[in-house]
Amino acid sequence: MMEAAMQGNMAPVKKRQKLHPKEFLMWVFLVSVFMIFAGFTSGYIVRRADGNWVEFVLPVGFLYSTILVVLSSISAQWALIQARKDNLDRVKVGVGITALLGIAFILAQLNAFNQLVEIGMFLVGNPSGSFVYIITGIHALHLVSAIIVMFVIFANVFRYRVHSKNLLGIRLGTIYWHFLGILWIYLYIFLLIMN
Amino acid sequence: MSHNHEHHHDHHQESFISKYIFSMDHKMIAKQYLITGMIMAVVAALLSLLFRLQLGWPEDTFPWLESLLGDWGKGGRLDPNFYLALVTMHGTLMVFFVLTAGLSGTFSNLLIPFQIGARDMASPFMNMLSYWLFFLSSVIMLVSLFVESGPAAAGWTIYPPLSALPQAVPGSGLGMTLWLISMTLFIASSLMGSLNYITTILNMRTVGMKMTRMPLTIWSFLTTSILGVLSFPVLLAAAVLLIFDRSFGTSFYLSDIFIAGEALNRQGGSPILFQHLFWFLGHPEVYIVLMPALGITSEVIATNARKPIFGYRAMVGSLLGISFLSFIVWGHHMFVTGMNPFLGNVFMILTLVIAVPSAVKTFNYLATLWKGNIRFTPAMLFAIGLVSLFISGGLTGIYLGNAALDINLHDTYFVVAHFHLVMGSASMFGMLAGVYHWYPKMFGKLMNEKLGYLHFWLTFAAVYLVFFPMHFMGLDGVPRRYYNFTGFEYMSEWMDLNRFISVSAILGSAAQLIFIWNFFYSIRKGKDAPQNPWNSNTLEWTTPVERIHGNWPGEIPHVHRWPYDYSVPGAPQDFIPQTVKDDDLPETLRAPKVAPAPEHATAEASTTETLLFSRFLNLFGLKRA
Numbered sequence: 166m167m168e169a170a171m172q173g174n175m176a177p178v179k180k181r182q183k184l185h186p187k188e189f190l191m192w193v194f195l196v197s198v199f200m201i202f203a204g205f206t207s208g209y210i211v212r213r214a215d216g217n218w219v220e221f222v223l224p225v226g227f228l229y230s231t232i233l234v235v236l237s238s239i240s241a242q243w244a245l246i247q248a249r250k251d252n253l254d255r256v257k258v259g260v261g262i263t264a265l266l267g268i269a270f271i272l273a274q275l276n277a278f279n280q281l282v283e284i285g286m287f288l289v290g291n292p293s294g295s296f297v298y299i300i301t302g303i304h305a306l307h308l309v310s311a312i313i314v315m316f317v318i319f320a321n322v323f324r325y326r327v328h329s330k331n332l333l334g335i336r337l338g339t340i341y342w343h344f345l346g347i348l349w350i351y352l353y354i355f356l357l358i359m360n
Numbered sequence: 361m362s363h364n365h366e367h368h369h370d371h372h373q374e375s376f377i378s379k380y381i382f383s384m385d386h387k388m389i390a391k392q393y394l395i396t397g398m399i400m401a402v403v404a405a406l407l408s409l410l411f412r413l414q415l416g417w418p419e420d421t422f423p424w425l426e427s428l429l430g431d432w433g434k435g436g437r438l439d440p441n442f443y444l445a446l447v448t449m450h451g452t453l454m455v456f457f458v459l460t461a462g463l464s465g466t467f468s469n470l471l472i473p474f475q476i477g478a479r480d481m482a483s484p485f486m487n488m489l490s491y492w493l494f495f496l497s498s499v500i501m502l503v504s505l506f507v508e509s510g511p512a513a514a515g516w517t518i519y520p521p522l523s524a525l526p527q528a529v530p531g532s533g534l535g536m537t538l539w540l541i542s543m544t545l546f547i548a549s550s551l552m553g554s555l556n557y558i559t560t561i562l563n564m565r566t567v568g569m570k571m572t573r574m575p576l577t578i579w580s581f582l583t584t585s586i587l588g589v590l591s592f593p594v595l596l597a598a599a600v601l602l603i604f605d606r607s608f609g610t611s612f613y614l615s616d617i618f619i620a621g622e623a624l625n626r627q628g629g630s631p632i633l634f635q636h637l638f639w640f641l642g643h644p645e646v647y648i649v650l651m652p653a654l655g656i657t658s659e660v661i662a663t664n665a666r667k668p669i670f671g672y673r674a675m676v677g678s679l680l681g682i683s684f685l686s687f688i689v690w691g692h693h694m695f696v697t698g699m700n701p702f703l704g705n706v707f708m709i710l711t712l713v714i715a716v717p718s719a720v721k722t723f724n725y726l727a728t729l730w731k732g733n734i735r736f737t738p739a740m741l742f743a744i745g746l747v748s749l750f751i752s753g754g755l756t757g758i759y760l761g762n763a764a765l766d767i768n769l770h771d772t773y774f775v776v777a778h779f780h781l782v783m784g785s786a787s788m789f790g791m792l793a794g795v796y797h798w799y800p801k802m803f804g805k806l807m808n809e810k811l812g813y814l815h816f817w818l819t820f821a822a823v824y825l826v827f828f829p830m831h832f833m834g835l836d837g838v839p840r841r842y843y844n845f846t847g848f849e850y851m852s853e854w855m856d857l858n859r860f861i862s863v864s865a866i867l868g869s870a871a872q873l874i875f876i877w878n879f880f881y882s883i884r885k886g887k888d889a890p891q892n893p894w895n896s897n898t899l900e901w902t903t904p905v906e907r908i909h910g911n912w913p914g915e916i917p918h919v920h921r922w923p924y925d926y927s928v929p930g931a932p933q934d935f936i937p938q939t940v941k942d943d944d945l946p947e948t949l950r951a952p953k954v955a956p957a958p959e960h961a962t963a964e965a966s967t968t969e970t971l972l973f974s975r976f977l978n979l980f981g982l983k984r985a
Contacts, residue, residue, distance in 0.1 A: 186482040186563040193555045197589045204597030204637055212612070212633050219628075289609040291628045296612075299604060 191337050195344045198307065202348060205300050206355055212292055213359065219291040221284060223360045226277030227301075230270050231353050237266035238346040241315075245339045251329045257322050260335075263342065264315040267308055274305050300352055308345050314338045382492075384484035387907050389491050390470035391802055394795070396498055397462020398876070403502065404453035405869050411446045414438045416862025418844045432510065440843045444513040445531045447841055449505065451516030452539070454784065456546055457501065459649040461494050463791045464588075467652055468557045468581045470798060474900030475575050477566025477917060479910040482559040486552050493549035497542040504538035512539035515841065517638055520613035520631045524605040527619060536606070540599055547592045547599075554585035554592075561585075566899070568919035572676075573938070575898050575923045576669060579676050580655025583683040584648050590687070591644040598637035605629070632697050639690035646783045647686045651679060653790020654721060654750075657743040659923075660793050661725055663896045664740035665732030666934050668924040671724045678717035678724075685714050695766045704763045711761035718754055722747065733927065733934070737894070738812025742793035745820050746786050752824075753782025756831065771841075774834025777827045785823045792819075792875070799879075800893045804905045805886030811878040815871060822868025829857050897923045897937045 184192075212218075244259025278298065281287075286294035318338050321327050327335050383389060410429075413422065425433030432442035469487065473480050481487045504511040513531025514522035518539065526533045561582050565574070601612040611629035618624070662669040669675060691699060691707030699707075725747045734740065756778040759765050769775060792815075799807050833854050838845065845851040845858070892901040899919070903911050917939040925936040930948050942950045 184563070186559050189563055190482060190486075190555055190559045193558050193589055194551075197551055197555070197593045200590055200593035201597045204594035204640070205601075208597065208601070208612075208633055208637055211636055212630055215630050215632075217615070217628050288604075289611075292610070292612050293628075295604070295610040299601065299610075303600065 185333060187333060188337060188340070191340055195341070198344070199348065201303065202300070202352065205296070205303070206352070209296050209300070209355075209359065212296070217291075219286075219293045221286055221293065221360060223297075223356055224277050224280030224284065226273060226280045227353055227356070230273035230277060231350060233266055233270045233273055234346045234349050237263050237270065238343050240266060241339045241342045245332075245335055248327050248332060248335050249329050253322060253325070253328065256327060256335075257319065260315055260319045260322060264312055264319060267312040267315060267342075270308060271305055271312075274301055277301070297356060300356070304345070304349060304352060308349075311338075311342050311345050314341060382488060384480070384488045385909060386469045386473050386480050386484070386487060387802070389487055390466050392491050393462060393465035393469060393494070394802075396495060397458050397466060397791075398879075400453050400457040400462065400498060402872075402876075404450050404458060405872065407446045407450045407453070409866060409869055410438065411443055411450070412862040412865045414443055414843065415845070416859040418846050438843075441513060441530050442510055443843045444515075444529070444841065445511045445535065448513050448515050448518075448531070449501075449511050452512070452543075453501065455516060455645065455649065456543070457494075457498055459784070459787045459791070460550065460645070461546070463787060463794075464581070464584055464648065464652050465491070465494065465553060466791075467577070467656060467794050467798070468553065468585070470802065471575075471577050471900065472557055472560050472581055473564075473911060474801070474903065475578050475898050475923075476561060476564065476569050477899050477912075477919065478560060478564040479912070479916070481556050482564060483556055487556050490549045490552035490556065493545050493552070497545035497549060500538055500542040500545070504535050504542070507534045507538065509533045509535060511535040517635075517642065518602070519638075520602065520605065520634050521617055524602055524613050524634075525617065525619065525624075526606060540603060540606075544596065544599060547596050550588055550592055554588035557581055557585040558589065566916045566919055569938075572673075573919055573922045575655075576658035576672070576675055576679075577652075577655040579679055580651045580658070583679045584651045587644040587648050587651075587683055587686065591641040591648075594637055595641035598634060598641070601637075602634065632694070635694050635697060636690070639693045640687070642693065643690040644683075644686045646779070647682055649787045650783055650790075651682070653746060653787040653794075654679075656790045656794040656797070657725065657746050659898070660739050660743040660797050661728050661747075662924050662926060663797075663894050664735045664737055664743070665729050666735070666926045667728055667732045668926055669724070670727035670730075671720070672922065672924065674720050675724055678720040681717035682714060685710060685717070689714065692761055692763075692766070695763045696770045701763075708761060708763045712758065714761075715754070715758060718750070722751060722754070735894075737796065738807070738809060738816055739793045739797035741813070741816040741820075742789045742796065745816065746789040746793065748820075749781050749786040749789060749823065752828075753778055753780075753786060757782060768837075769834060771839055772834035773830040773838050773840055776840050777830035777834060780827045780830075781823070785827065789819075795879070797894065798900075799882070800889030800905075801900055801903075801907075803883050803886070804889050804907070805882050806889050806893065807882045807886060808878050811874050815874045815878065818871035818874070819868060822864050822871060825864035826861050826868060829861055833857065892937075895933075895935050897925060897935050899938055902937065902939055 240259050240262040244256050244263060247253075247255035247259055278301075281294065281297065286297070288295055288298045315338060318327060318335050321334060379385075380388065383392070410425075413425075421436030422433075423436045425436050425438060427433075429438075429442065432439045438446075469481070472478070509530040511531055512518065512523070512535045513529050514520075514536065518536070522528045522532055523536055526536070561574075561578060601610075604610045605613050609626075611626040613631050613634045614624070614626035614629040615631075616623075617626055658669055658675060689707055689711045691703060692711045695704055695707075729744070756774065760769060760775060760778055796807060796812055799805070836850065836854070838851050838854060842851075845854065889905060891905050894901075899917060902917055904913060919938045920941050921936065921938055923938050925931075927934045928936055928949060930946055932946070936945065
């Protein structure tokens with residue numbers, strides 16, 4: 166491909182070790198995703214400062230999902246380490262567990278939504294509740310995309326496309342997964358402090 | 361695009377679809393952006409002529425309007441609702457589709473791989489996707505002109521409640537929905553483009569192309585993309601909340617709303633919240649529009665003045681400074697929202713600070729022109745025109761940045777005049793300068809110069825004739841976005857001037873036909889361009905005239921110097937391309953191999969004034985690369 170040709174062209178000249186362009190692309194992408202949530206959370210702060218704001222206790226369900234997201238990051242990292250060592254069977258297990266924990270996270274979020282409904286906080290109503298639904302909902306949408314990525318990697322392991330010589334895909338997937346985990350922890354702590 | 365093809369590009373087989381439609385070649389994508397942008401510009405200009413017609417001749421009827429617009433022009437009079445829609449669509453199309461995608465999309469795509477020495481973008485596929493999302497969003501935006509209830513009519517800033525309640529005005533219905541869908545696609549497209557530009561610039565420069573050796577165009581595209589990546593997601597966040605307010609009954613932006621005397625079941629929201637989120641994008645957006653034009657101007661002015669750009673590092677620094685400041689001044693659009701006066705002061709001071717990097721740029725342009733061996737090509741005229749508009753529009757920015765004055769001038773024609781000069785027209789001039797300058801690179805032909813001159817002078821005159829008088833109307837308190845001024849006595853005094861502006865606008869728009877004709881005629885019938893028509897230093901002019909896949913037939917050239925070695929005393933010709941090694945130059949021009957040279961000894965003319973200037977610049981750490 167074009168990129169390979171370009172690297173071939175530059176190979177004779179010594180260059181310092183750089184990030185793979187696609188990995189760099191991923192980091193810039195993460196910055197832009199973060200900015201969406203920076204927009205939401207700063208909007209939250211601005212709106213809250215205006216008053217007319219219904220206070221409520223954040224349901225405990227969000228704590229469960231936080232635990233799940235931490236566990237899934239551990240299994241994702243484990244899968245990446247196993248991929249470096251070419252232990253393909255363990256990679257399959259690791260990626261599979263990560264994807265399942267991701268699905269469990271989504272279910273935990275839905276459970277937390279139910280708990281919100283039980284205490285009388287609906288999507289439609291005072292913005293203090295609506296914000297929680299939107300922020301967690303948009304985060305969950307991103308996580309769904311990450312689960313799809315995990316499934317793609319899972320399929321690729323079976324086609325022998327993930328191994329120590331071809332780590333880019335799984336590395337990018339893991340970076341994205343960790344990012345969404347850290348983003349969730351930020352959002353959870355933010356919502357805890359605010360409620 | 362395999363490795364082989366780069367060496368046997370002549371045998372490269374491409375179908376019509378992969379070459380002209382779903383192309384992944386950055387040069388073709390640039391042309392696609394340019395042509396789409398031009399179409400959108402024509403539409404946006406025609407919309408503005410319709411509302412100028414209303415403002416210039418509010419009492420007259422034009423029977424042809426009814427046949428053109430149907431219900432919107434009943435009895436030959438423009439419908440007031442449609443007037444608001446026209447203003448909205450004119451702003452949206454011009455700001456986003458022409459001056460963001462059309463300008464940045466065209467020149468970032470064309471110049472980034474060319475000028476940094478890369479075969480294509482970091483991800484050509486994402487680049488293609490970015491264009492097609494933009495195309496789709498353009499089509500949806502144009503389609504919204506044809507829906508029965510009319511296009512969006514809440515202004516290009518789509519403030520709620522007009523944008524949040526589908527029943528508010530006719531344009532708040534389907535028109536607004538299409539606007540939001542289109543802009544969501546647009547944001548996705550713009551983000552993909554920006555991610556690609558940043559990655560390509562930072563990762564794929566050729567050997568020797570240090571950051572300090574990049575042409576200022578590339579610096580401006582880099583800062584523009586960074587702004588895009590940081591600010592467009594926030595607009596997306598604002599749009600998500602708006603969509604929920606519109607469609608799912610939440611009340612982020614709505615509170616205590618009555619429509620036709622009936623209270624709506626919305627409480628707890630704040631329309632000001634939308635303004636905060638919108639302007640957090642909105643202000644960086646004006647620099648997203650302007651900075652590529654400034655970058656193009658730097659390149660065109662240095663090349664055609666045959667002089668090194670004055671204060672390269674200061675130029676880079678001011679781009680970075682403007683980018684940074686643009687994120688912390690959004691409040692100056694909101695002085696009249698009942699903002700805390702202390703906060704207002706903070707925003708005011710930060711806003712006025714932007715004058716510093718802007719002035720640095722202006723003075724550097726003037727200092728580059730000073731005693732230059734100027735070639736007045738059409739591109740150069742447009743670049744100088746940009747400097748002129750940047751000054752006259754920038755000066756009124758100082759008035760408007762001042763909270764005490766802005767409270768009086770807010771939403772008047774003074775604001776309209778200000779941003780049309782400094783952001784609209786200046787960026788448009790930058791874009792035109794870019795088209796004239798890089799046309800040979802895009803099409804391998806030269807544009808007709810005489811028509812270029814005619815186009816420039818008519819456009820330049822029209823811009824000032826249209827927008828300058830608006831300052832006086834604004835100072836008199838004439839508000840913007842009004843359908844008709846005849847109902848108010850103090851405003852009807854300006855009737856004649858309004859008519860004058862409308863006539864100028866019609867003539868100015870007609871002048872653009874010269875450009876469009878020149879553009880399309882020259883693609884086929886223009887004179888063949890030599891490889892380096894402007895004797896320029898940058899890498900894109902080392903590629904063959906017939907634009908090939910992978911840009912360079914053999915190896916990518918290495919870079920040995922900065923791009924602005926023009927008129928170096930003692931050099932064999934008045935430019936030293938970036939690819940020339942020191943060893944190929946006369947002895948006197950080579951950098952000493954051991955100790956770092958005092959900077960004026962290498963390339964700069966060591967006259968007393970430049971010596972003094974460089975000492976002065978050294979004081980501020982602004983040493984030239």
